[in-house]
Amino acid sequence: MDRYGTVVNCKGVTKSYGTGAARVHALRGVDLEIRYGEVLMLVGPSGSGKTTLLSLISGILDPDDGECAVLDHVYRDFSATERARFRGRAIGFVFQAFNLLPSLTAAENVAVPMLINGISRRDAALKARRMLDAIGLGGRVDALPDQLSGGEQQRVAVARALVHGPKILLCDEPTSNLDHASGDHVMEMLRREALAPDRAVVVVTHDIRLFRFADRITHLEDGMLVESNPGRTRETSP
Ligand SMILES: Nc1ncnc2c1ncn2[C@@H]1O[C@H](COP(=O)(O)OP(=O)(O)OP(=O)(O)O)[C@@H](O)[C@H]1O
Numbered sequence: 001m002d003r004y005g006t007v008v009n010c011k012g013v014t015k016s017y018g019t020g021a022a023r024v025h026a027l028r029g030v031d032l033e034i035r036y037g038e039v040l041m042l043v044g045p046s047g048s049g050k051t052t053l054l055s056l057i058s059g060i061l062d063p064d065d066g067e068c069a070v071l072d073h074v075y076r077d078f079s080a081t082e083r084a085r086f087r088g089r090a091i092g093f094v095f096q097a098f099n100l101l102p103s104l105t106a107a108e109n110v111a112v113p114m115l116i117n118g119i120s121r122r123d124a125a126l127k128a129r130r131m132l133d134a135i136g137l138g139g140r141v142d143a144l145p146d147q148l149s150g151g152e153q154q155r156v157a158v159a160r161a162l163v164h165g166p167k168i169l170l171c172d173e174p175t176s177n178l179d180h181a182s183g184d185h186v187m188e189m190l191r192r193e194a195l196a197p198d199r200a201v202v203v204v205t206h207d208i209r210l211f212r213f214a215d216r217i218t219h220l221e222d223g224m225l226v227e228s229n230p231g232r233t234r235e236t237s238p
Contacts, residue, residue, distance in 0.1 A: 092161030151182025
């Protein structure tokens with residue numbers, strides 16, 4: 001892997017839903033390369049195909065045509081079990097609704113992906129606490145999600161997405177349930193904790209205020225990539 005090598009390479013990807021008159025062409029031939037060490041923002045109006053593209057990259061959906069190579073693997077070469085295992089190891093997800101388990105503490109929530117990946121309970125608990133410490137929530141490890149602010153919950157969700165060392169972090173509107181300051185805090189944390197030379201971060205957003213956290217901004221419109229701009233430069237980091 002070289003620092004600016006390709007982590008995801010989608011070529012000629014199309015995807016539609018439904019049939020006949022009800023058919024919706026969600027993606028109409030998308031080429032997209034995502035490189036190691038970058039925060040790529042995927043923006044576009046509602047219904048432009050952003051979530052569909054994330055679902056193809058994570059192998060939750062299959063394209064009708066074209067393919068996405070992820071870490072040099074193509075999902076159609078995998079069985080369903082291999083696909084789920086690969087996704088579990090290689091990809092971390094952050095959603096707008098946080099998706100924390102309400103009856104588990106912050107540390108227990110962060111430990112979940114490690115337990116799924118076969119790490120012992122003791123090691124998972126230790127690592128989860130370390131991760132929460134690193135993101136400034138060391139004092140809140142035993143709090144339940146409803147005892148945390150929205151921004152804190154999303155930081156726990158980011159910690160959970162990162163703790164098993166995925167190469168790709170996919171974030172779908174990670175700040176849309178947060179006020180401006182908490183959203184900035186989460187984005188700062190994503191840049192600081194998530195971005196590494198051997199990892200890429202993809203953020204779907206509608207929020208132009210987040211553009212300054214991007215290395216590259218790609219615009220989707222009506223299922224097609226219409227534009228790709230450089231985002232911030234590394235020298236002018238927020
Ligand atoms: N399961 C589905 N069945 C039918 N149509 C779907 C399905 N999922 C998405 N679509 C349609 O595909 C198109 C692209 O949807 P997608 O969710 O990828 O867009 P999006 O850019 O993520 O939108 P938003 O910003 O509102 O989340 C839309 O027209 C949507 O209505």
